[in-house]
Amino acid sequence: MAERVELKLSDSFLVPTDNPELELKVTVLNINEGMNDMMRL
Numbered sequence: 001m002a003e004r005v006e007l008k009l010s011d012s013f014l015v016p017t018d019n020p021e022l023e024l025k026v027t028v029l030n031i032n033e034g035m036n037d038m039m040r041l
Helices: none
Strands: 004-008 025-029
Touching: none
Parallel strands: none
Antiparallel strands: 004 025
8 A cells, every 4th residue: 555545535426527516635654663764753
C-alpha cells in the first residue's frame, strides 16, 4: 500500500458525476513500519 491514499465518497456512487454537490475526501495513512517517516516523534 502507498504511504498516502486519498479516497472520495463520490467514487462509490452508482451513477458517476464530474461535479458532486457534496464530496467527502479522506486521507488514509499507511502506518506500517518504515512508512510515513514524518509521523515519527
